[in-house]
Amino acid sequence: MATVIHNPLKSLGDQFYKEAIEHCRSYNARLCAERSVRMPFLDSQTGVAQNNCYIWMEKRHRQPGQAAGQMYTYPARCWRKKRRLHPPLDPQLRLCELRLEAELAPKREVPPGEATALEALLRGDSLLEKKNSFNKEEETLLEIQRVLEAEENGDGFHDDEDFELDTPKRKNRNRGKNRGSRRRTEPVNIDDQDKPYVCDICGKRYKNRPGLSYHYTHTHLAEEEGEEEKETEMAPSPPQSSDNHKPQKGPDGAVIPNDYCDFCLGDQxxxxxxxxxxxxxxxxxxxxxxxxxxxxxxxxxxxAVRTYQWQCIECKSCSLCGTSENDDQLLFCDDCDRGYHMYCLKPAMTQPPEGSWSCHLCLDLLKDKASAYGEA
Incomplete structure (x- = not known):
């Protein structure tokens, strides 16, 4: 017994089928039109890098087939030079090119019989149409150029840590501002989601609250104290500028210390x-x-600082591992000013403690006189 094959389209009806075909044709036409005017881009549908081309034909360009098995034929297109990304911006140069092409256009051979509007456009027979087309292309390219320039200018702003004044170092320290820190340029105002803590005085951002507390204590409090103590004479310029400071070394390779204070510019x-x-x-x-x-x-x-090789805030490193990496994890002793990574401590710490903190060396040496016991 023969199996009867039913066409599933018959159950949908001819009208539904025609509408589906029309919607498909309309969608493909819009998709092709959009792709034809874009710059090279990566198609999310196919994963192929699409490029602008001139192979698209319209329905009005169709002609009857000329060979066996051909349903339609389309007029042949001449080779077209690839459009430059940055065309000459001088309109007079472009007008000269258009006049030259207009003079050469009548001398070209007219193809027999099948001259179409598309070929006329490619040959440049219509000067006005070509000029309008060029104006649209020029506006598009100028817009693309502005976008590219804006992106190039935006790439200059990298991680704002390159422009930081100070790196957050410690918590609740009631001491001088930026001990030995370099005077760097002010940071660019970029909203960094990784630094939610903002100083309400200068707007400087930090990753954690200890960094913000350290900045406030060592910058704004010290500035207020300096304003209260007005000096009677102008301070002379220091022997060397602290910007781009390079340590001076002696013949034996040891660092020669400065003979002036980096904050008040006085001497001993x-x-x-x-x-x-x-x-x-x-x-x-x-x-x-x-x-x-x-x-x-x-x-x-x-x-305590007389008993070991003290480091300023810019050179501070962990006393246990000896590295200065992850400086936002550095915790500073309030008795000896040594630095420790919170994850290097035993037991390790995940959050800086509230109030003063003393390292194990100071706890063993000072006992109950340590700062950690003083606030308890």
Whole structure:
């Protein structure tokens, strides 16, 4: 017994089939029209890099087939030079080209019989149409060029950490501003989602609250104290600028410390804030120096920094692993000013503690006089 094959389209009806075909044709026409005017792009449908081309024909260009098996034929297109991305912007140059093409157009051979509007457009017979087409292309290319220039200008702004004034270092420190920090350029105002904590005075952003507290204590509080103590004489320029500071080394390779304070610009004979003589504390890595009172050192710190190679805030590294990476994880002792990565401590810490914190060395040495016990 023969199997009867039913056409599933018959159940849908001819009208539904015609509408589906018409919708498909309309969608393909819109898709092809959109692709024909774009710059090269990656098609999300096919994963192919599409490029602008001139193979698209319209229904009015159809002609009867000329060979066996041909349903339609289309007029042949001449070769077309690829359009440049940056055309000459001088309109007079383009008008000269259009006049030259208009003069040469009548001399061209007219193909027999099947001259169409498409071929006439390609040959340049209509100067007005070609000029209008060029104006549209020029506007499109200028718009693309403006977008590309805007993107190139936007790429210049990289990670805003390259423009930071200070890196957040410690929590709840009541000491001087930016101990030995470089004076860098102000950061560009970029909304960084990774730095939700914003200073309400200067708008500087930080990744965590300890960094914001450190910035406020060492920048704005120190500036307020400096305004209260007005100096009677102008401070002379320092021997060397702190910008792009390069440490000076002696013949034995040791760093030569600066003989002036990086904050008040005084020396060991005179602190310009207090007016008294005070010994300078120098960084063992870069040679920057500062008065303990300018750094707002406590009594415990003044004694501790003489027992090891102290580092300024720019050169600070972890005392356990010896690296300065992940400086936002550095925790600083309030008794000796040593730095420790929170993940290097035993047991490791995930969040900085509230209030003052003392390292294990200071806890063993100072016992109940450590800062951690002082606030308890």
């Amino acid at each position: 004979d005179s602190n310009r804030k207090t007016g008294q003589a005070e010994e300078l504390v120098s960084c063992s890595d870069c040679g920057r120096s500062g008065h303990p009172t300018c750094l707002q050192f406590t009594e415990n710190m003044m004694q």
